[in-house]
Amino acid sequence: MMKTKFNVVSALEDYKRRDEERREFITNKGYAAMEEIIKEVNQRGSLNEADIYYGTPKPQLSFSDVELGYMLTSMMEYATNHVGNPVDEECEFENKLAYFEYKGEIIQILEVYGQGTDSWFSKTSDDTINQLNNTAYGVYLIQFDDFINYTKNKDNESNKLSSSSTISNDITGGYTVERGSK
Template structure:
């Protein structure tokens, strides 16, 4: 193999390893992470990877900013692929939302694109919770169990 082939092979091996770490974290720590994220969001108002690294006070999480990134990315991808994403019409930036529920608690992921992309967890406002619970908008509400089971099924395949 030449150097370019080795670099490509190494890239794909590293990507596969990262995907396995991500799946493993979601399957084995997902419920714990959801609870800890929810607690921090209720305390702080929102939570993203930078908060774990730079936040004052530091969030009390049993996992790293990389693993929080796994949750943000994986949950948004799951929502996009399974129910689609509504947008915040009042925002001047391109954005998309995702909503997850576990044990009657809801988390929202807000992703904004511009000169880069940033995403964070927050609690949906009362109006949004009402729409998710009582209207056709509820199609966007994902049960967190379904998200975890999706990853468990990927491992089985």
């Protein structure tokens, strides 16, 4: 039987590195990326990571599929944690929606669960825009600026925590996170 070793410290370092890359992309290039996303969605109707590889015509983006994934995932997490998510009743799969407004444009994210999870940006219907602007449904509409500011604030909190935190192996063999000065 083959034994596999799992390096907890390496896995935590990889997670931290990917999280830093995600936050750095969003805080430094998020506004420009959102403008490009809105432009592509208005032309195509929707946009996800697969469109970068297989889309016809190919989307004209200055960032990668991974960075588009950062935007999709982070924006959906923000919506879920801050306003909740309505669902698309007409979709046959379990799903959730998020709506973001930037420079007067409203864009939606649809996340669908089936044999896996897929998510994409899409154009918001005129009826939905009317509901978001004129009814209690508007509670689901998020200002993109709020998302960027939240990400910047989380980045600042993370820097404070990481400079004074250590991960150590305790006597029982488990890992603990400790705060203190270096």
